[in-house]
Amino acid sequence: MSFGIGQILYVIILVINGIAVLNEERFLARIGWSGQVDQGFGVDGPSLKHNIINLISAVRTLLRIPLIGVNLFVIVYEILLG
């Protein structure tokens, strides 16, 4: 049972890629996970689902540009040395 740091990095990158690749119109809207959910009265704080949606949209907006660079780097590294 041993991981290297490299493997963990790959796992993190792949998971973030997986979140970022979710399509807003084709996938998220279809299962009702798109945009802002209306807050009902009597509910204190956003719900669990609302938080997940927020997290996904934040990852999609924030990490899209850096992911391009990181993915390119990993691909080139794997082609040359992997």
Place this chain on the structure above:
Amino acid sequence: MSNFQNVQPYVVYQPQHSSSPPPLQHPIPQHPIHMRDPPAPSPSPPTQQRFSHPQQGPPDLNAIWNFNDSTAQMGMQFGKTAVLAGSDFVEEKPWSRLVKRSEQNGQMEGYKPPREDINSPDLYIPVMAFVTYVLLTGIVAGTEHKFHPEVLGMNATTAFLIVMLELVFIKTGCYLLNISSETHFLDLMAYSGYKFIGTIMTLMVSLIAPFWVVAVTFIYTAFSTGFFLLRSLRYVVFPDSTTTVNVPQRKRRINFLFCIAALQVVLMYFLVK
């Protein structure tokens, strides 16, 4: 001038203590029960006394103990310990952290540092246990004739990543459940690091004992770590500064707390393996 006035009491203070040995600088650990307890007439070790004597213990029981012989005392104490371990021990020794309040308006500023609060998480034990764990895995690999210097590095990385994994789990859970606790990152790291103690115990037992003993030790240590976190992380999951949470939210948070405790068993299994 005012600066000099500030210095003055310190100068007076200094020779006062130079004749006698200066008192310990760190405060004495707060064991309210231990200190208030009168020395009990039983011959058992003091750690047990601390656990088994309630703060205002039933005096009739104490009186009975005086008349019994020592064996019966021991037996009674063990039984009492076993019975009261779940209820009284938890009640009389609080697991919550002491809150530091601002001196002006009494507002909560955070938690007291470890030297003023015995329940405060402290990175000393986790760090020491971490190093010990890494060295011990080297020994275990050595007994299996598989030792290589790389083993130490790999195990250290794995253990560190497991701690990180748990941190990410707790932080993500806190975000998803809207738990707005201002727990410090290093506090959580300390809580996560306490599981190395149980892991060390299991590994050391595995060096000398047959398999079923190791299994029992592992189960015991894993569950006690889980229980410890269940009690200690209460204030993380239920920060009392927030407004009252409604019932489903509360239920979800309790489930989350149990998930953290269950995660301990899984992670400790990976560490022992």
